[in-house]
Amino acid sequence: MTTTPPDTLNPTEGERRSRGRPARSTTVDTEQLLRQARKIFARHGFDATSVRDIARGAGVDASLMTHYFGSKHALWVAVVKHIAHDAMPLVKTTTALAQADLLPRERLERAIGILVDRVFKEPDIGLFFSTAATEHGERVDFLVEHLVRP
Secondary structure, eight states, X not given: OOOOOHHHHSOOGGGOOOTTSOOTTOXXXXXXXXXXXXXXXXXXXXXXXXXXXXXHHHTSOHHHHHHHHOSHHHHHHHHHHHHHHHHHHHHHHHHHGGGSSOOHHHHHHHHHHHHHHHHHHSHHHHHHHHHHTTOOTHHHHHXXXXXXOO
């Protein structure tokens, strides 16, 4: 038998919520939502992914995704920006290799090693890139601007 915590059965006036929005006392892990979106976009690509698919995978209502991110495109942009933010230490480390007293081949080997380690740590990032590489138009331009140029 499962029981629902009392505060979810009868939220107080200050905690009442509209459909799709959490009660004020509820915390939503947007990092987890972005990771789930990255995973689904990586598997299926932008066009074959729906916000409902992502919400279902995250265990939340689709309207909650809309509340936090707006449109599917805005969610995809947030995922790319999240990846770019998380990749900054990787970019700094590989950029520092240019100043290292190494032969070009050694620099390249170390840079590839750093990248491979990251891909094995979070394989859906590599899959996201390979799926997103088939994008066209403004999405591919956005990827290049935020993930390739840095």
